[in-house]
Amino acid sequence: MNRYIKKIIHEVHEQSTDPICAYIYDLEGIQQHVRNMVKTMPKQTNLFYAIKANPDKRIIQALLPYVKGFEVASIGELKKVRDVSKSVPILFGGPGKKDYELEMAMKENISYIHVESLLELRKLIMLAKKRDKHIHVLLRMNVRTKTLPKTNISMGGRPSQFGIDEQLMEEALSILKERENTHVHLKGFHFHSLSNNMQAALHVEMIHHYLQKVEQWKHAYGLNINVINAGGGFGVSYDETPGFDWPLFTSLLAQSEAVQNLGDTQLFFEPGRFIVADFGYYVTEVIDIKMSVDRCFAVIRGGTHHNRLPASWGHNHPFSVVPLARWPYPFQRPEINNSNVTIVGELCTPKDRLYEDADVKRMRVGDAIVFEKSGAYCWTISHHDFLGHPHPDFYYITEGNQYE
Missing domain, CATH: 2.40.37.10 (Lyase, Ornithine Decarboxylase; Chain A, domain 1)
Known part of the structure; x- marks a missing residue:
């Protein structure tokens, strides 16, 4: 201590x-920790802070100069970030977005909305057209994979309230291509399958699976993808178990051919716990x-x-x-x-x-x-x-x- x-x-x-x-x-400790994290990240990657872990205004202010932006999961969280900065990039997620939240997200110039269902996508198309507001979205996908590390909390790879099952990909894309959609633009995909993973090597394997899926979808559907958000889930140990090895993780990412071949596509990470715990x-x-x-x-x-x-x-x-x-x-x-x-x-x-x-x-x-x-x-x-x-x-x- x-x-x-x-x-x-x-x-x-x-x-x-x-x-x-x-x-x-310890705000100074948080800042030094994040500076060290960013130093080792490959150039194709960006770090966001998921403020659900701790939305204290002083922590948001302390992180503002060092992270790419913030991930929020409610209008309350959105307002806390905008109270600190009117222009910092914000990602907006959550499985139960109401109409007024989607409208507020548009008003506050959210960078990307994580779309969690086909109904949410249809509502967003209707509301964006009504407000004459162009919106960038990432489809949150629930993918089936055997490479998910085992953790206490899993949100993907099984029946879940989070995200769109990958079997519904074609329907989601067809909705985006409908004549009624003139304002909602697909920019990429969001994945967040687990929480508090301690295994750096398996986390990289999981990200490789995400990248492979996106490559398959790009070729199958002729997609131009700008962003792949690989979520958070980096573990913190509360006992003698070793925590997540961030230098090993970023080193393996930097050596990854799949990451090196991203080109102009950006790979986002949005940890919360790992930054502030x-x-x-x-x-x-x-x-x-x-x-x-x-x-x-x-x-x-x-x-x-x-x-x-x-x-x-x-x-x-x-x-x-x-x-x-x-x-x-x-x-x-x-x-x-x-x-x-x-x-x-x-x-x-x-x-x-x-x-x-x-x-x-x-x-x-x-x-x-x-x-x-x-x-x-x-x-x-x-x-x-x-x-x-x-x-x-x-x-x-x-x-x-x-x-x-």
Whole structure:
């Protein structure tokens, strides 16, 4: 853990008598991470940030100079990006786009809309003609392949609400060629088949499969393709398992003949988790330590209403203990030493658990617990207002290890 995180925790703790509860986002770390990612990418590729992982405005601002653009999946997300930049390229995805969302996407000059169904395509053709607005689209395709890596979350290669089955390709193209369509233009294809893949070599194989499919479609239907969006899905490990090896991935891409032969066709990637996960910290204070039968529980100020990822994924979330000195009570301070403890939150539900049977050297009531790797899918997927507890504070590390 960054030493500066501990410094922030101590300073924040000293400034308030309330138990500490906060998110700390390392914006400088995110920027350096993305700069390193882009350095190794082949020239035919572009990096977008999928803001669903964390749509914090300060993170969007921090990434603006370093990514090609942003991927959004709702009008709410679209507005957050446009609040930061009126001109940055935006990709608009999601399986349930409403008419008003498609109209807003046109108004806000979306670069590409990912079309997820034949009905959505027909609606878009009607709305674009009505508004006299020319729109570029990528058809999101659900392709069957045996080369998909095995992950906890799969959106393609099987029955899914995402994308258009490849058997419907001809029907989609025929809709685009109908006389009524004067404003919607096919520019390429979008693929996003899985989430949190750890295997760099298999990820390259999957992309090769995408590129082969597109080549087949180009020759079969006489298509001119400008963009192939290969989605995200790059994995972050929350245990001892090695995470996704980005340098290996980009090295294999650079050596790939299929990528080298893309010509003017651009290959997009739109990771979210992989960009921000390692640069967020959820900091909470231990409120109580108690025994129940033969098990020890540490109750924290906070829980899954602030960080739902552990409960959602069913994993133990990595953490560190930061000792804090303050103990204002006249009675003995509860603590545990060289013991197992289950870390739970303040909610009235047994599902409010962040770590089961953690082995800790020392933990006291009043110490801080720092849940690392909390930059993605932690705060924004949580049920913030369940039971009405206060929200955490938010702090941002900026250039020179300053924080705000």
